[in-house]
Amino acid sequence: xEELRQALTVENYTTARSADSYPAFSPMLVEWLKEGxxxxxxxxxxxxxxxxxxxxxxxxxxxxxxxxxxxxxxTGINRDRLQQDFVQWTQESAESVVPDADGKGAGTMTDAxxxxxxxxxxxxxxxARNGRLDPVLCRDHEIDLMIDILCRRRKNNPVVVGEAGxxxxxxxxxxxxxxxxGQVPDKLKNTDIMTLDLGALQAGASVKGxxxxxxxxxxxxxxxxxxxxxxxxxxxxTLIGAGNQQGGLDISNLLKPALARxxxxxxxxxxxxEYKKYFEKDAALSRxxxxxxxxxxxxxxxxxxLRGLSAVYEQSHGVLIDDDALQAAATLSERYxxxxxxxxxxxxxxxxxxxxxxxxxxxPPKQISALTTLSHQQEAxxxxxxxxxxxxxxxxxxxxxxxxxxxxxxxxALDELEAAWHQQQTLVREIIALRQQLxxxxxxxxxxxxxxxxxxxxxxxxxxRTG
Numbered sequence: 001x002e003e004l005r006q007a008l009t010v011e012n013y014t015t016a017r018s019a020d021s022y023p024a025f026s027p028m029l030v031e032w033l034k035e036g037x038x039x040x041x042x043x044x045x046x047x048x049x050x051x052x053x054x055x056x057x058x059x060x061x062x063x064x065x066x067x068x069x070x071x072x073x074x075t076g077i078n079r080d081r082l083q084q085d086f087v088q089w090t091q092e093s094a095e096s097v098v099p100d101a102d103g104k105g106a107g108t109m110t111d112a113x114x115x116x117x118x119x120x121x122x123x124x125x126x127x128a129r130n131g132r133l134d135p136v137l138c139r140d141h142e143i144d145l146m147i148d149i150l151c152r153r154r155k156n157n158p159v160v161v162g163e164a165g166x167x168x169x170x171x172x173x174x175x176x177x178x179x180x181x182g183q184v185p186d187k188l189k190n191t192d193i194m195t196l197d198l199g200a201l202q203a204g205a206s207v208k209g210x211x212x213x214x215x216x217x218x219x220x221x222x223x224x225x226x227x228x229x230x231x232x233x234x235x236x237x238t239l240i241g242a243g244n245q246q247g248g249l250d251i252s253n254l255l256k257p258a259l260a261r262x263x264x265x266x267x268x269x270x271x272x273x274e275y276k277k278y279f280e281k282d283a284a285l286s287r288x289x290x291x292x293x294x295x296x297x298x299x300x301x302x303x304x305x306l307r308g309l310s311a312v313y314e315q316s317h318g319v320l321i322d323d324d325a326l327q328a329a330a331t332l333s334e335r336y337x338x339x340x341x342x343x344x345x346x347x348x349x350x351x352x353x354x355x356x357x358x359x360x361x362x363x364p365p366k367q368i369s370a371l372t373t374l375s376h377q378q379e380a381x382x383x384x385x386x387x388x389x390x391x392x393x394x395x396x397x398x399x400x401x402x403x404x405x406x407x408x409x410x411x412x413a414l415d416e417l418e419a420a421w422h423q424q425q426t427l428v429r430e431i432i433a434l435r436q437q438l439x440x441x442x443x444x445x446x447x448x449x450x451x452x453x454x455x456x457x458x459x460x461x462x463x464x465r466t467g
Contacts, residue, residue, distance in 0.1 A: 313350060
């Protein structure tokens with residue numbers, strides 16, 4: 001290493017320079033770092049660029065980065081063996097220990113649990129098991145069709161197609177809820193649905209070939225996983241051309257062989273316009289996916305969906321939602337919100353209404369806020385008039401008298417409104433507490449009904465309110 005350092009130092013000092021030149025990074029240094037990062041992240045699964053990896057990249061083509069005199073000193077190093085035994089030879093290195101994110105300790109650079117699946121995908125089945133998914137209603141036919149396709153031997157890959165807002169992702173959530181509840185064929189039991197994060201997969205993959213290597217490794221993990229995995233790709237039209245930089249392959253070409261052989265189960269989701277624009281033009285890709293059409297529900301079906309979600313929004317906002325509000329959200333959103341689809345727009349209307357009611361329960365009414373602002377403005381004017389009268393800039397006191405009268409009227413009205421608001425707030429709290437007691441007794445009397453599940457067994461338990 002000392003001979004190599006001397007050779008590089010001599011070369012550095014003998015390189016011709018002009019007197020007025022400024023120091024700058026060599027373009028080959030940038031290329032060397034890029035090649036090293038590609039080797040570290042794609043082949044060796046490292047999250048940082050280490051000195052040993054840079055040496056491996058240098059050994060791949062030494063004459064490209066260093067002068068011949070220095071390159072001859074590296075001929076005795078076996079690159080393949082160094083890469084094979086890299087972890088063993090560098091485990092005592094200072095680079096193997098890095099501080100934790102919180103700066104309170106140290107940890108190893110690599111983590112055995114940090115797989116590509118864990119890094120670039122999210123386990124939807126685990127979310128369903130932990131109760132983080134909402135119930136899915138009125139989509140039994142579409143979910144059953146997806147299950148039929150997934151149970152095939154070959155070409156067992158559904159593509160869910162529908163307009164934005166009709167609930168395409170909710171279908172996959174409904175399938176995850178069924179898997180957790182055991183309401184699926186034996187072939188799909190104990191299966192994990194992993195949602196692919198294409199943005200994270202593409203992030204930092206500017207080096208040619210890095211994106212494809214990441215995705216190949218991800219597919220290999222899915223295929224070899226001891227637990228069956230279904231890969232869910234939302235906005236699947238981004239598959240066409242994803243990673244296609246400077247002549248590179250897109251991942252749709254990487255998917256086709258595995259999809260055709262049935263080794264990889266995938267659920268895709270996209271809109272009709274994107275499906276026609278990308279999927280239909282690629283016949284080899286479209287024939288490997290089986291179409292699942294998702295149409296917009298009508299107002300009655302949207303009301304049923306809202307009924308299944310009402311308990312979630314009640315708990316989130318701390319309000320009570322009656323059935324008339326659910327019907328109004330579905331009907332009025334269908335009538336007045338054009339350019340969007342049910343049930344998404346009805347859910348947004350319901351969420352906004354719940355948020356506004358929750359705000360009004362804890363925040364002062366607009367009238368009180370307006371009077372408070374007016375009183376502050378009048379106070380500022382009174383202070384200004386008092387100063388002008390004190391130093392002799394103003395002699396007429398009529399305006400001062402007028403503002404004082406208005407200020408007293410504002411304070412009187414503000415006190416009356418605040419007293420009424422506090423009284424109403426106390427009554428509302430008492431009503432809410434009494435309602436919770438009534439609901440608790442109602443659940444006790446109707447436990448037999450509340451214990452039933454919706455057909456399919458994957459929805460939330462029915463809540464019966466009485467009183």
